[in-house]
Amino acid sequence: MTAHRPGTAAPSAAVEHEVAVEQAHVDRVYAELAKAAVRAGDVEADGLARGRTDRTGDVRDEELTGLFERDALVFAAAKRRASIDTQYEGLVFGRLDLGTEDSTAAEREVRHVGRLGVRDDEYEPLVVDWRAPAAAAFYRATPVDPMGVVRRRVLRCSGSTVVGVEDDLMVPEAPEDIVVVGDGALMAALTRTRGRRMRDIVATIQSHQDEAIRAPSRGVTEITGGPGTGKTVVALHRAAYLLYNERRRFERGGILVIGPSAAYTAYIERVLPSLGEDSVALRALGDVVDGVTAVRPDSPEVAAIKGSLRVRRLLARLVQDPPAGSPTTFRAFVAGHAVRVDHEQLLRVRREVLRGAQHNLATDAARDALAEAAWRSVRQGARTERADFLDAFDGSREVDDFMASWWRQVDPREPLLALTDTENAYAVCRGILGHEEAAALAGSYRDALETGEWSVADAAVVDDLLARLGPVQEVEREDAGFYDIEELDERAWARESGGGRMARPVETRAVVTPADARERLLAGRVERGSGYAHVLVDEAQDLSPMQWRMVARRGRSASWTVVGDAAQASWSDLDEAAAAREDAFAGLERRSFHMDTNYRNAREIFDHARGVILPLVPDADIPEAVRETGVQPVDRVLDGSVVAGVREALSVVLDEVDGSVAVITPRRWADRLADLDGAGDGRVQVVDPLSTKGLEWDATVVLDPDGIAEESPGGVRVLYVVLTRAAHRMHVLRPA
Numbered sequence: 064m065t066a067h068r069p070g071t072a073a074p075s076a077a078v079e080h081e082v083a084v085e086q087a088h089v090d091r092v093y094a095e096l097a098k099a100a101v102r103a104g105d106v107e108a109d110g111l112a113r114g115r116t117d118r119t120g121d122v123r124d125e126e127l128t129g130l131f132e133r134d135a136l137v138f139a140a141a142k143r144r145a146s147i148d149t150q151y152e153g154l155v156f157g158r159l160d161l162g163t164e165d166s167t168a169a170e171r172e173v174r175h176v177g178r179l180g181v182r183d184d185e186y187e188p189l190v191v192d193w194r195a196p197a198a199a200a201f202y203r204a205t206p207v208d209p210m211g212v213v214r215r216r217v218l219r220c221s222g223s224t225v226v227g228v229e230d231d232l233m234v235p236e237a238p239e240d241i242v243v244v245g246d247g248a249l250m251a252a253l254t255r256t257r258g259r260r261m262r263d264i265v266a267t268i269q270s271h272q273d274e275a276i277r278a279p280s281r282g283v284t285e286i287t288g289g290p291g292t293g294k295t296v297v298a299l300h301r302a303a304y305l306l307y308n309e310r311r312r313f314e315r316g317g318i319l320v321i322g323p324s325a326a327y328t329a330y331i332e333r334v335l336p337s338l339g340e341d342s343v344a345l346r347a348l349g350d351v352v353d354g355v356t357a358v359r360p361d362s363p364e365v366a367a368i369k370g371s372l373r374v375r376r377l378l379a380r381l382v383q384d385p386p387a388g389s390p391t392t393f394r395a396f397v398a399g400h401a402v403r404v405d406h407e408q409l410l411r412v413r414r415e416v417l418r419g420a421q422h423n424l425a426t427d428a429a430r431d432a433l434a435e436a437a438w439r440s441v442r443q444g445a446r447t448e449r450a451d452f453l454d455a456f457d458g459s460r461e462v463d464d465f466m467a468s469w470w471r472q473v474d475p476r477e478p479l480l481a482l483t484d485t486e487n488a489y490a491v492c493r494g495i496l497g498h499e500e501a502a503a504l505a506g507s508y509r510d511a512l513e514t515g516e517w518s519v520a521d522a523a524v525v526d527d528l529l530a531r532l533g534p535v536q537e538v539e540r541e542d543a544g545f546y547d548i549e550e551l552d553e554r555a556w557a558r559e560s561g562g563g564r565m566a567r568p569v570e571t572r573a574v575v576t577p578a579d580a581r582e583r584l585l586a587g588r589v590e591r592g593s594g595y596a597h598v599l600v601d602e603a604q605d606l607s608p609m610q611w612r613m614v615a616r617r618g619r620s621a622s623w624t625v626v627g628d629a630a631q632a633s634w635s636d637l638d639e640a641a642a643a644r645e646d647a648f649a650g651l652e653r654r655s656f657h658m659d660t661n662y663r664n665a666r667e668i669f670d671h672a673r674g675v676i677l678p679l680v681p682d683a684d685i686p687e688a689v690r691e692t693g694v695q696p697v698d699r700v701l702d703g704s705v706v707a708g709v710r711e712a713l714s715v716v717l718d719e720v721d722g723s724v725a726v727i728t729p730r731r732w733a734d735r736l737a738d739l740d741g742a743g744d745g746r747v748q749v750v751d752p753l754s755t756k757g758l759e760w761d762a763t764v765v766l767d768p769d770g771i772a773e774e775s776p777g778g779v780r781v782l783y784v785v786l787t788r789a790a791h792r793m794h795v796l797r798p799a
């Protein structure tokens with residue numbers, strides 16, 4: 064709600080005066096912050112270690128110098144990163160005037176709200192951290208329940224300069240000395256130009272969003288809602304809130320944020336640093352497993368095989384079989400006996416050992432079982448005691464050599480390469496997959512071997528194999544000799560790469576530059592790493608059952624925030640995925656929040672998308688779009704060339720909007736349109752439909768909607784995603 068004093072339009076002199084008042088306060092805050100940063104010194108690591116606390120309280124613990132200085136330091140570091148400077152919305156963004164309708168200025172309390180808490184020399188609060196309980200009224204107060212707030216003010220800042228103020232009055236009549244100015248901060252935020260990166264919404268969080276952000280950390284918090292309802296941005300603010308409130312737990316255990324694609328992680332990567340938080344790991348689904356970094360999609364048929372639970376039977380077979388090149392008979396001379404264990408017996412020993420253990424952790428058990436089999440083969444008429452035989456077996460070099468090849472450590476990625484051979488794939492897949500499916504699977508691994516790249520769906524498959532085989536124990540130096548391995552501190556790496564992916568403290572990662580595709584596929588080490596304290600899954604409707612299992616392994620003792628919208632799903636078997644998701648959360652308490660206001664799309668654009676989804680998915684969760692532009696989306700059949708049609712539409716929308724524009728095309732036109740990527744002084748991106756998930760642009764040109772629905776396993780649901788990406792303008796072009 065926006066109000067002016069009755070009978071008066073707020074004169075610009077009044078606005079200027081209010082801006083000047085706020086500027087004076089903001090200047091004071093920055094001066095205090097500069098002093099704090101100096102006090103804290105330049106040692107960032109030291110600063111980060113300060114003030115880690117589990118305490119929660121009314122105005123949290125800013126009164127502890129350590130914590131305030133930690134925040135000051137984090138803030139200074141975040142500001143240094145050019146990443147947030149350009150879209151930087153200021154440290155102080157809100158003000159509450161607390162009192163009653165009749166209170167005088169002296170009786171009212173003024174409380175400023177900002178990205179972090181700042182106190183003056185006397186420890187009087189100059190700004191309250193937005194996550195502190197004392198700031199809750201900034202987001203929750205309404206005219207119906209004002210929570211003691213007379214006026215809520217949003218400060219619009221550019222860096223440290225106040226450029227405007229927007230007020231909401233929470234009482235029917237403003238006290239005499241209270242001026243109310245502005246046209247509504249939310250609308251201003253929604254109308255502005257979109258950049259390439261998502262921005263935080265800390266100044267304009269709505270009260271229903273705030274409830275989800277501040278919900279308890281335990282168990283599973285589900286956030287559902289249609290397109291553009293702020294699910295992602297709310298979940299990210301929730302991560303920042305959890306870090307603030309239970310810093311020790313969440314910083315030590317880590318928060319993992321999982322999104323659909325690398326484009327998505329790049330899109331959201333600045334939100335948390337802009338809130339002063341960077342101890343969160345952002346991973347795309349193809350990047351969850353250390354040792355596999357995949358962006359390559361599989362064909363829908365192959366992705367369906369790799370994502371469904373039946374692939375597990377096939378993986379069980381793959382690890383049962385001895386690794387390629389294993390010896391088939393064991394012969395040795397032990398304690399004066401010629402020992403022979405034949406193929407069948409070896410296979411039996413192998414099966415027996417694997418019944419209770421993971422291959423890579425069972426070397427000793429395998430050696431013991433082999434010793435017993437060897438003893439059985441000689442015990443009739445043996446000239447030694449069993450114990451003496453076993454002792455000799457244990458010290459035998461011949462046995463050492465045999466074990467090194469019969470029970471060598473197996474990289475969890477390696478068994479998949481056995482599927483590149485179609486005949487072998489048929490044999491492994493018999494009774495589980497049809498002939499054509501097995502051939503398609505073999506083809507996909509030949510693609511991997513050709514390109515040196517795993518596919519996104521392979522990450523979950525490799526993770527399953529890791530769970531079966533166990534982690535590779537001690538890689539011999541010679542084995543790693545082919546690779547040029549550098550250990551880089553992830554933090555340093557993230558800093559040098561401009562903060563590409565956010566760093567997890569304390570982890571290190573091997574960077575490998577292999578010589579050929581096979582080496583590239585097997586480079587680095589496949590590892591699970593330690594589990595996380597909180598896992599946030601965005602676009603959860605898209606996870607395949609195998610991906611749910613992969614994510615669940617990282618959240619065994621985690622709490623969860625799960626965000627999604629079934630109507631936007633690209634995974635075809637929603638029931639199987641739902642069951643796998645239930646398994647991941649078994650026994651945890653649940654709470655859910657539903658978002659029903661679409662903040663992204665102009666109403667005209669969303670109406671068009673709604674008309675496409677509702678006839679085919681009548682139970683789609685349809686939100687209410689709050690903003691109108693008065694301009695209908697264009698939907699037309701192209702009579703001439705496709706490229707010319709797209710160029711024409713682009714020239715119109717580039718004129719109409721100032722910010723980002725996407726051309727979204729199915730695969731069949733992608734090559735012809737590739738040249739348009741980067742057009743309009745870098746404002747235009749050419750993207751495939753699935754890569755638009757979770758993203759938004761000021762304008763979109765959607766080419767060939769029928770082709771988009773046809774090529775995607777999610778069909779019309781993926782088209783619905785595509786049609787809900789534009790904030791202000793949309794052209795839909797249909798080739799004749």
Ligand SMILES: Nc1ncnc2c1ncn2[C@@H]1O[C@H](COP(=O)(O)OP(=O)(O)OP(=O)(O)O)[C@@H](O)[C@H]1O
Nearest residue numbers: 264267268269290291292293294295296662663757
């Ligand atoms: N309170 C708010 N103030 C300002 N902008 C907001 C607010 N809530 C949401 N938005 C904006 O609305 C847009 C959509 O938000 P977001 O991407 O989080 O939605 P979503 O529900 O995850 O969408 P989808 O499911 O379609 O991917 C973003 O630009 C976001 O910044």
